[in-house]
Amino acid sequence: MSKVIKGIKLRLYPNQSQREQLWQMFGNDRFVWNQMLGMAKERYQNNPNSLFVNEYGMNYLLKQLKCEYAFLKESDSTSFLVVNHNLAQAFKMLFRHRGGYPHFKNRHSLRQSYTGRSTCKVLARRRMQLPKLGSIRTSKTGLVGDANIKRYTVSYEPTGRYYLSLQVETEVNQLPEMHQSVGLDMGLADLVISSDGVKYGTFNAEWLEKQAVRWQRKYARRRYLAQCEVWKWNHNRFDHLEELDDYSNWQRARVNKARCQKRIA
Template structure:
C-alpha cells in the first residue's frame, strides 16, 4: 500500500439558498483578490522602491478588510488564505520572468470557483457537509471511503452545473508485476503504437464535435442579432436602456454549445483514463518519447489533430499511474526514432509524413513506420537504464 494524493470530482446539487451563498462566496474571493492586487499597484505607484507585501502581510490585512466589508464574513475564511497564496505565487512568477502581470478578476467570467482548506466530510452516500453551506446533495461519494480530504474547490462552469473538486490523501495497492516491457510511439491516426505491434486508435467523438460546430454557429449568429437590437434600441431611447443579457436566445445557444464541448472533453478524459490504466496493468516498464507538443502546435495543418489526441495528457496520466502502482516510466529523446532501421540500425534519413511504410536500403527489412519507431524507443529506453 502506498499513500498518494488524488483528485476526486463530484457533481453538486445546491438548493436556492445554497446557490445564492455560493455566488456570494465567488464574489467575496474575487473582491479580496482585486483589493489585494489594487493595493500592490497603488503601493508601487506611490513608492516604486517600497518592499512588496508578501503572503503573510496580505493575510494580516484580512481582519481589517472584514471590518470594512462585513459581507466577507459569509465566506469560508480559509478561501481568502488561498486567494492570497495564489496572488503571492503570481507575483513571484512575475519577478522571476515566468509569467505576466496578475489581472483583475471579473464577475462576467464564465467559470467561477473558490478553494478552501477547512474540514468537509461525508454525511451520506449522496450528501456532504461543507463549510458555511452545510449539508449539500452530491453525486456518489463512495470514492471518498478511507480518504483524508486536504482541500476542496467549488466551481461553476459554463454548462450551468456546480462541481466539488477534492484533493484527498488515500492509499493505493501496488499492481502485480508482469515482467513485460513496451515502447510506445504516439501518433495522430493512432494515439499509441506499441512495440509489440498493438495499435490504440485516437479518440474521436465526431457527432458531438459536429454539434459543437453547429451550436457555435448558432451562438455567434444569435449574439450578433442581440447586439444589433441592443444598439438600435439604446440609440433611439435615451431614458430606458437595454442590456445584452436581456436577450435570452443567445444565452441558450451558449449553454447548449458548452454542454456539447463538455461532453467531448469528458469522453476524451474517460478514453485516456481507460487506455493508460490498461497499459500500466500490462507492463512493468513503459518507454515513451519526450515530445514537445507546444512546438508541434506551430504546424497549423496538424495542430487540431495533435490537440485532439492529447499527447500531453496521455503522458501525465502514465506518469502518475506508474508512480502510484509501482511501475516504471522512461522518457527518451525523439531524435531519429522513425529513421533508424530496428533490424540493422541503418539511418535512412528524413521521410515525409505521408510515407507510413518503408524498406531499409541496407538490409531490405520492410517496416511499418510507427511500429519500427516504437521498437527503437523501447531499445533506447532499456539501454539508458542498463
C-alpha cells in the same frame, strides 16, 4: 502501503438557496483578489520604491477588509487565504520574469470557482458537508471513502453545471509485479490493438461535431443580435442601462455549445 495525494472530482446538485450562496462566494473571492491587486498597484504608483506586500501582509489586511465589508463573512474564511496565496505566487512569477502582470477578475467570466481548506466530510451516500453551504447533494461519494481531505474547490463550468474537486491523502496498496508485457498499436480503423489480439474501438463524434458547429453558429448570431439590441437601448439612455447578460437567448446557445464540446473532448 504508501500514502499519496490524488484528486477526486464530483458533480454537485445545489438547491436554489445554495446556488445563490455559491455565486455570492464566487463574487467574494473575486472581490478580495481585485482589492488586493488594486492595493498593490496603487501602492507601486504612489511610491515605486516601496516594498511589496507579501502573503502574510495581505492576510493581515483581511481583518480590516471584513470589518469594512460585512458580506465577506458569508464565505469560507480559508478561501481568502488561498486567494492571497495565489496572488502572492503570481507576483513572485512576475518578479522572476516567468509570468505576466496579474489581471483583475471579471464577474462575466464563463468559469467561476473558489478553493477552501476547511473541513468537509461525507454525510451519506450522495451527501457532503461543505463549509457555509451545509449538506449538499453530490455524486459518487464512495470514491472519497476514508481519505483525508486536504482542500476542496467548488467550480461552475460553462456547461451550467457545478463540480466539487477534492485533494485527498489516501493509502494505496502496491500491486504485485506480474513480470508480463503487452504491446499496443495505434490504428486507424481501431483506436488500439494489443499484442494479445484485443481491439479497442474509437469514439464516433461525427454527430456531436455537427451539433457543436450548429450551436456555435447560433451562439455567434444570437450574441451579435443581443449586442445590437444593447447598443440601441443604451443609446442616449441614463436611467436604466442594459447589459449583454440580460438576454438569455444567446446564453442558452452558449451552454449547449459548451456541452457538445465537452462531450467531444
